[in-house]
Amino acid sequence: MNRCHRIAFPFMMILFLLLSGCTSPKKKTASDTGIFFDTSVTLTIYGEGAEEALSECFVLCRNFERIFSAQNPDSELYRINHRENAGGEYDPKTRTGTAEYSISDELREALALGLEASEDTDGLFDITMLPVTELWDFRTGNGSVPDETLLLEALSRVGFKNAELRGSTLLLTEGTVMLDLGAVAKGCISAALRDYLQSRSDITGAILNLGGNIDVFGEKPDGSPWKVGIQKPFSERGELLLSVELSEGCVISSGVYERCFEKDGVLYHHILSGKDGMPVDSGLLQATVIGRDDALSDTLSTVCMLLGKDESEQLIRKKAYDVQVLYTGSDGSITLFSPKTGEEQDIKEGARLRLQP
Amino acid sequence: MARTDSASEKALGSRRKTFRRADLWLLLLIALSSVLLFVFFLWKDTRIRTPVLEISQDGQVVGVYPLSEDRELLIGSKESGGYNVVRIENGKIRITEADCPDRSCVRSIAIDRRGGSIICLPHRLVLRIADGAGGIPDAVAE
Numbered sequence: 032m033n034r035c036h037r038i039a040f041p042f043m044m045i046l047f048l049l050l051s052g053c054t055s056p057k058k059k060t061a062s063d064t065g066i067f068f069d070t071s072v073t074l075t076i077y078g079e080g081a082e083e084a085l086s087e088c089f090v091l092c093r094n095f096e097r098i099f100s101a102q103n104p105d106s107e108l109y110r111i112n113h114r115e116n117a118g119g120e121y122d123p124k125t126r127t128g129t130a131e132y133s134i135s136d137e138l139r140e141a142l143a144l145g146l147e148a149s150e151d152t153d154g155l156f157d158i159t160m161l162p163v164t165e166l167w168d169f170r171t172g173n174g175s176v177p178d179e180t181l182l183l184e185a186l187s188r189v190g191f192k193n194a195e196l197r198g199s200t201l202l203l204t205e206g207t208v209m210l211d212l213g214a215v216a217k218g219c220i221s222a223a224l225r226d227y228l229q230s231r232s233d234i235t236g237a238i239l240n241l242g243g244n245i246d247v248f249g250e251k252p253d254g255s256p257w258k259v260g261i262q263k264p265f266s267e268r269g270e271l272l273l274s275v276e277l278s279e280g281c282v283i284s285s286g287v288y289e290r291c292f293e294k295d296g297v298l299y300h301h302i303l304s305g306k307d308g309m310p311v312d313s314g315l316l317q318a319t320v321i322g323r324d325d326a327l328s329d330t331l332s333t334v335c336m337l338l339g340k341d342e343s344e345q346l347i348r349k350k351a352y353d354v355q356v357l358y359t360g361s362d363g364s365i366t367l368f369s370p371k372t373g374e375e376q377d378i379k380e381g382a383r384l385r386l387q388p
Numbered sequence: 389m390a391r392t393d394s395a396s397e398k399a400l401g402s403r404r405k406t407f408r409r410a411d412l413w414l415l416l417l418i419a420l421s422s423v424l425l426f427v428f429f430l431w432k433d434t435r436i437r438t439p440v441l442e443i444s445q446d447g448q449v450v451g452v453y454p455l456s457e458d459r460e461l462l463i464g465s466k467e468s469g470g471y472n473v474v475r476i477e478n479g480k481i482r483i484t485e486a487d488c489p490d491r492s493c494v495r496s497i498a499i500d501r502r503g504g505s506i507i508c509l510p511h512r513l514v515l516r517i518a519d520g521a522g523g524i525p526d527a528v529a530e
């Protein structure tokens with residue numbers, strides 16, 4: 032090789048590198064909407080591995096459906112609720128005796144969270160509400176109030192103390208107890224999706240929307256903070272009460288306007304009391320939990336709606352949960368509660384809040 | 389290149405000079421084309437794409453429509469049930485009619501060139517603005 036080539040080669044290599052770099056000077060984006068567990072899942076992922084990660088996320092969703100779904104006869108939860116292949120002293124003929132199940136880690140984590148919330152609210156939130164929730168139909172908007180005898184029968188089967196976790200073993204001490212992960216599952220799934228995406232070095236950021244539960248992390252391509260709007264109660268879907276800006280975390284709302292119907296001038300909504308199986312009026316239209324732990328925040332949003340503003344603030348303080356809560360009262364007032372500073376702040380509609388993680 | 393023959397050494401030497409010039413041209417050509425390509429890709433990625441309405445059902449894209457032309461689309465059939473009527477008017481998109489049980493799609497706010505989506509869960513229908521211009525939140529908590 033002569034001198035000229037010796038000089039030319041490195042040049043050419045550099046130029047070729049420059050050329051090959053041309054094909055992707057911008058970060059890749061992949062976005063899609065899938066429907067799982069009666070919920071729409073919209074994921075937008077940024078980074079070199081976005082497309083592969085996106086399809087992997089939908090595979091994870093599909094897997095979670097086979098764990099958490101109360102309706103899918105193939106799911107782990109369904110089989111437990113219907114005592115298929117129950118271990119322990121359970122007698123299928125009389126439907127009595129303690130049933131024992133060795134459960135998946137995913138189910139164990141969700142149940143542990145649900146049981147803790149049941150304990151903390153003294154059963155106002157109850158992880159074993161399924162017999163009651165199945166009596167109500169909030170999907171169509173023209174449901175009816177369940178028959179009282181049926182409701183009482185279903186309530187007699189509710190009691191979180193009949194479900195017990197010992198390591199990875201679940202004990203169901205009553206034959207008719209059925210678990211409901213409706214307030215926990217979505218948060219557990221988005222937490223798992225986020226963990227997966229963050230474990231990949233070729234993903235720079237993502238925005239996850241699981242049926243209105245929002246989770247964001249990493250960098251937006253334009254470098255600005257993520258903007259998450261909050262649904263205005265009883266308005267058109269997509270109309271905003273206010274919006275929050277954050278660099279990372281989850282924003283999870285629960286409200287009386289989500290799944291409800293009106294009958295004889297009374298609003299019946301899906302936030303049901305574990306005590307009487309009826310919708311709870313705690314003086315709130317909506318509670319939005321902004322936090323880092325999706326599963327906890329999801330559960331807390333329902334717990335806040337059940338307990339009301341003052342009691343849920345007490346609970347959050349007592350447990351030192353790392354969250355902030357936006358309450359919308361029945362009178363339309365909006366309050367931001369930040370336990371770290373102990374502050375309560377009145378917020379105006381249409382505000383743009385910048386939250387520090 | 390190991391040559392011992394002196395004649396061919398000489399020939400090579402003379403060719404070296406022309407090689408040098410050709411190399412220079414080649415280098416210049418590559419440099420020019422790389423700069424051109426670089427500029428092209430940069431332009432391709434930063435140019436403003438026109439926002440369009442993308443309609444998908446059961447995860448399959450069933451149609452892409454410009455926002456500039458007003459039109460009304462019937463997705464599904466009114467006779468056999470399971471339909472949604474999509475209206476594009478003055479650049480705004482809504483579902484004006486549907487026979488889904490929750491009617492949540494009909495009660496959704498109109499979307500426009502900025503972005504956003506309308507979903508009819510029972511019919512597994514997703515309307516979304518592809519290449520939205522931005523200026524709306526990244527997502528809405530509900």
Ligand SMILES: [Zn+2]
Nearest residue numbers: 486488493508
């Ligand atoms: Zn619909």
